[in-house]
Amino acid sequence: MSQKVRVRFAPSPTGPLHIGGVRTALFNYLFAKKHGGDFVLRIEDTDQNRYVEGAEDYIIEALNWCGIPFDEGPSTPLKTGPGKEKRFGPYRQSERKDLYSQYALELLEKGHAYFAFDTSERLDFHRKDHEAKGKTFIYNWHNRLKLDNSLSLSAEDTKSKLDSGEPYVIRFKSPQDEKLHLNDIIRGDIEIDTNVLDDKILFKSDGMPTYHLANIVDDHLMEITHVIRGEEWLPSLALHQLLYNAFGWDTPKFAHLPLIMKPTGKGKLSKRDGEKGGFPVFPLSWNESEGYREAGYFSEAVVNFLAMLGWNPGTEQELFSLEDLVQEFSLERVNKSGARFDPEKTKWYNHQWLQLKSSAELAELFSSVLAEKEISREARNDSYVEKVVGLIKERADFPSDFWELGSYFFEAPTTYAxxxxxxxxxxxxxxxxxxxxxxxxxxxxxxxxxxxxxxxxxxxxxxxxxxxxxxxxxxxxxxxxxxxxxxxxxxxxxxxxxxxxxxxxxxxxx
The missing domain is CATH 1.10.10.350 (Arc Repressor Mutant, subunit A)
Structure with a gap:
């Protein structure tokens, strides 16, 4: 790869990370490090209505706990000195909003976008009218000249509406009767008939872009070479490719990761599934939710099992350190089909990583439990606790298991099974x-x-x-x-x- 690899993880600060989001971050990190590239964190906070205080700090803490810190992001210091200007920031979309209007105007000038003044009531009427006839309403080439927009109105009428402050959106003008050829590293070649695409909204009259425009502009300006994201974004790939074409920009390579499925294998794993099923789905706690850290998981185990959700190393090996993963990872070995989440397998990984820890390291974790149990300092001296851990750790999945497995080393039994x-x-x-x-x-x-x-x-x-x-x-x-x-x-x-x-x-x- 002649061009330096640059990838990004772009979450929205709307609450806890889903386990799929953390896996996306991990795969981006592994790909970047494998190729000597940069891993960028970009906070996509254009939707201020859903913004949650503290969510950004939580995202950063989660990535750091997993051992996959970003090279560039909201909290990275300014690079100063000759040739070290910070070219790519800021990294919060809310701080970049002044950028986007000029690109929306560029698309208007090139004829790839248009003003639309349709009210929500009018659009709702068209939707219901189509449904009554057994059809689906799509705002695109087949009806846009009949709707209230700058394509159907005269230039004077359009200017009059804009001058009077009438609410509008800017829509992308999807091409008619074209075959769009797309390529995905994981899924291969894809062909789309542009006639089935709708004219997505790119910009709103409140001065804020939609995700689609902001995403493309930011990826271009930040020189992102590979967009590695979840399968749920695959339906947006055609629009994003068309936007790159419309601007005349080089397109990054795309890779859409498979969904993470419920333990039953049916349906996508949700945050709620974890709470219902009694297993955490976040790497750190969020408000009242227990996280992997709080449940006693090691970050190495979390990273290991996340890597195996949809990626196949091509061998029987299952235990990988982060360094091993960087060496072995490739997008070509990521599966197309969904990966089933197995809570018992995550425990197995933690058990394996616990066995790899030194008794001294584990004794330090156990000592805090012993202090809570009010075991005397003399009874919990480092050497003794270390020996105890050495005897019982092979039966433990978590450090929290040590007390149940070895309480009799510190106090006599008062009852008998x-x-x-x-x-x-x-x-x-x-x-x-x-x-x-x-x-x-x-x-x-x-x-x-x-x-x-x-x-x-x-x-x-x-x-x-x-x-x-x-x-x-x-x-x-x-x-x-x-x-x-x-x-x-x-x-x-x-x-x-x-x-x-x-x-x-x-x-x-x-």
Missing amino acids: EKPVKKQWKEDTPQILHDVAKIIRNTSDFNSKNLETKIKEWISSNELSFGKVMGPLRLVIVGDLKGPHLFDILAMIGKEACLVRIENAIKTLG
Whole structure:
């Protein structure tokens, strides 16, 4: 690619990001970095009625948390010095609105657009009239000369309406009887009959452009080379191509990403689906919604599973760091068909990334939970917590699982799981545990290997089954039949704690 790659993510600041939006940002970022290009954040806030305070900051925080920061955007500093002028800003459309009118006028002068004065009531009448006849009303070549616009009016009448301040819009004049040839990197060649296109509104009399005009003008002025966006924009591709043609500008390459489907595979995943289904669909929390960060996901896991929603690496590999993704990513390997969102698979990714973290890193996260549980500072010293995490992390999907998996390392059980008690606690169990307590008390070199050797030798010499001893012993130490290697647990909690727990259980269970 001779021209420097420049891509953009252009969300509207209207509330939380949808998971599809974050994936769009990720794919733009990966493509830019793969080709040594720039990733631009542009805030499309022309619709001030839907603007939500704080949404822009949230978008920026979300991208940073995912580890996909932008090279240019609203918060990037001005580049100063020779040859470093900030050529492409500002990056909020509301701050660029003075730009757009000149381009709307250019289209008018070239005959690619026209003034339309039709009232909403009149258009509504035409729609209902068409519906009554079993037709669909489209404002385009076949009826525009019968409607209230500068194509059907004389120049004098048009000027009179404009001079009197009559409300108007500027519509694009779609060509008649043409075959429009489009190309999409993911979907290949597409042919459109221009007769089916309507004359979209580009500019309103309040001085604000519609999305279509602002989008094209901004992409051109910001020298965007590749437009990578969601499939929902595919119906707009014909108009956008026609606008580039009308201005005489080079067209960027387009790539429309597949939809993200509900877990059932039927229908597009919505923000509401996540709240209903009990899984977050935003990378960070928004107002009352839980986000991936708050749910305990690692950003590496979120990025990994987002990348696999619609992209196929061509191998069996499933775990990719951001650096791996930059190396491997290509738009040619993005699927055309929708990608099914699987909440269980997202947990699987988090489990895999948790296993790749060091015990020291995870212990730091667990320590804050222990502090909330009011575990003493002495009991939660760094070295001990790190060892505990090392023993239990393979069973965890999230750091928040550590307490349930390993609370017995920090406090003695006060209750015992009902089913194991019924199954394990026999008439002779208290005596067996008294004998095991003696071995524990008399073991001077108190480590896992030594304890295992002594207790197993005692079991064998007394011709007992291992289940008769090991099950009840685990039950009284842990409170349930769970946890890592039992002798590791005994060694970790220490001799005195072992003896106290055995004694308490015998008193409690009889």
